[in-house]
Amino acid sequence: MEAQAAATTARGKRTRDTIVDAAAGLMYVNGVSGTSLDKVLAASGAGKSQMYHYFKNKDQLVGAVIDRYLEQILANQPAIFELTSWADLETWTEQLLDVQRRAGGPIACPLGNLAGEVGDNPKLAPLVDQAYRKWESHLERGLVTLRDRGELAPGADPARLAQAAMTSVQGGLLLAHIRHDITALEDALQIALGYLRSFKP
Known part of the structure; x- marks a missing residue:
């Protein structure tokens, strides 16, 4: 899988985190197959150009969601x-x-x-x-x-x-x-x- 783009600014990190958090919430409830990129965009308020700057495809986004889930699990x-x-x-x-x-x-x-x-x-x-x-x-x-x-x-x-x-x-x-x-x-x-x-x- 191709590497995800890193957020190099504070604003960029916030945007990326918002996308990942929105996807994580949707996938927890609806699953991966029930969560389209359009739904993630709507929930996060991000634009397509922002989405595809950080994630070239849905699999990359799922990978980021998995990382987020692990962070949350370990934090507890x-x-x-x-x-x-x-x-x-x-x-x-x-x-x-x-x-x-x-x-x-x-x-x-x-x-x-x-x-x-x-x-x-x-x-x-x-x-x-x-x-x-x-x-x-x-x-x-x-x-x-x-x-x-x-x-x-x-x-x-x-x-x-x-x-x-x-x-x-x-x-x-x-x-x-x-x-x-x-x-x-x-x-x-x-x-x-x-x-x-x-x-x-």
Whole structure:
């Protein structure tokens, strides 16, 4: 995929951010296929020349939306950036739950929504996977720290453990949203923590 144009001025960044935010909101509700570029232009108030200055095609815009979703997801779980103890991992799970306890929750994971729609798209599926891997990388780094401190078994594989935890998170988010019941996520996170703790030395 061709590189997106970078916003080189404050005004340009605001314009680009407005386009991406409008697209992100529309795609969360209507999906990628249900969100045309014309709808994005109408919602953002941007002109076509501005749109095509930053995004040569819809796939590039979707890529930017995926990045925005990941930014928003990680902003809601700041503990994930400083995982240095088992207590930090518990704090991380509580932050995930706090988001779902807000008015209107439980809400769908925006990356999960996209994965369900573009999972077979050879251009877009790798971008969603890359976002998940970035998310997992913070968990992996924390688990490496625990292993280095002797709080995780020397033979444990932090990358596999992070992937397993992400599997629980995504399954819990999906069922909590569909059933309008946060207990699905609560249970999934407890299962994930229990599995991780089973690798304590």
